[in-house]
Amino acid sequence: MFLSIIIPVLNIEKYIKRCLDSVLEACFDDCEIILVTGASVDKSNEICDEYQSTFSNIKLVGQNGKGLSNARNCALDVAMGKYIVYIDGDDYVDSELFRKLLETLRATWNDMDLIATDFRRIAVSSGKSDKIENVYQIGRNTEPQYGIGYLSTMLQKKHCFWNVWRYIYSREFLQQNNIRFVEGKFSEDIDYTTKVLIARPKMVFVHCPFYYYSIGKGDSLMDCPSYKQLRDTLEFLCNSIRMLEKSSFMYSQILIGQYQFEYILNIAIIKEVPKEEIRKARLLYKETLEILLVGSDLTAHLVKRILHIVPLSMFAEILHRLKLFRRFIKRGSGKKQRGEYLDDNH
Known part of the structure; x- marks a missing residue:
């Protein structure tokens, strides 16, 4: 299995179809999509059941606890992919960019522990066009940069670098360094990314802003x-x-x-x-x-x-x-x- 895409699902019936459709369009046959379902009170779990019955590469996993960290850890326990991607179910990806990134990962970067990318924020507006902001710390005209040393250049632009969905991880690297999410707390990405970087991954930085991070939905924490x-x-x-x-x-x-x-x-x-x-x-x-x-x-x-x-x-x-x-x-x-x-x- 080449890739495991981990998507926690909880009360996101308005967004999960968009997320899954964007991911499925980009996936190869040897990519699995792990949907981690919790105690949703809307139709999120029913939607996941429908997709799982239609697509053989979708795997459903029930949480054994609560919270985003627990959902991700549950998925990590069953993931089979060489690489791991985290996607939040109320976000989505640019299918074409994501597929191109995965093609390059398979052909060129398959010995890397960590791939860092730029991303886009999208402000969801009721009754209006969504507003998109490019968050470019690596840069549109920058060739792929190899080695963790580029981190100092990337961080000259002050944006959140710890969001886990802007990276692709080697599962073996995560296992060897025993890196998991702390459960029962908010802002878990800060701890997770710190542990990843301290472990000195073999790393490549690439512009490719495939991820759309949604805010302003009115139900955000x-x-x-x-x-x-x-x-x-x-x-x-x-x-x-x-x-x-x-x-x-x-x-x-x-x-x-x-x-x-x-x-x-x-x-x-x-x-x-x-x-x-x-x-x-x-x-x-x-x-x-x-x-x-x-x-x-x-x-x-x-x-x-x-x-x-x-x-x-x-x-x-x-x-x-x-x-x-x-x-x-x-x-x-x-x-x-x-x-x-x-x-x-x-």
Whole structure:
């Protein structure tokens, strides 16, 4: 089996057909699609049953727990492909680009552990045309770049690099390094990608933005962040920074700086959690601010000094207003909002 495509399915009846149709159009005969079904209350599971009865390369797996991480781990336990791709069931792929990427993977990159790609964000608008934003960290005119050293160039453009669906993974590499998803938490991609990169995969970077990541559907976890989501995100950011600090990975400082930047952006969430959770959110940040002193990132050190002078609540208000202003400007210019600050996975 060449490829296993892992798609968790939970209450996404409006989107799963589009996802499956786009993937099926790109697949070879030796590609399996693993649909991991949970306790959906809509018709998602019935739709999966229909597709499984029609297409022999679709495999249905029931979750033995809850959450996105558990769904992915359940699929990893039964996957047979040499390579693994993660796709969220409310997203979809450019079938032509995805197929070309897989053809090149088979012909040229079949000894690689990890393939990194660019992607596109799509803002779903009710009654209007969807807005698409290209997220190009590798670059349209860039030839495939071999070796993990290109990571430093890719990360000069500050976008989320930890989304697991923008990579193709060698299953053997994941097994050898015992890399799995932490269950029961949000923002699990941060931890997963940190462990993948620290394991020093043999890597190629290729533009090929085959993945369409959907936001703004109105049912996103990020539309109304909770204290738990913020806590889990900060926990993974801080743990990843500490993990990188202790590792001998040559690009640790770059990744630490990226995670610290995300930590700073998420301060705005203090103004977005439910009112009864604001106090806990402020306390959580006060308990973890020392993480900004790890490494050599000047921005992180500067923000830590500023927060000795400026109250955390005031700093959060400033970031929150800047975030709202940025969204307003992007809407006015016809561009899609970024859909951050909490983890960009869901």
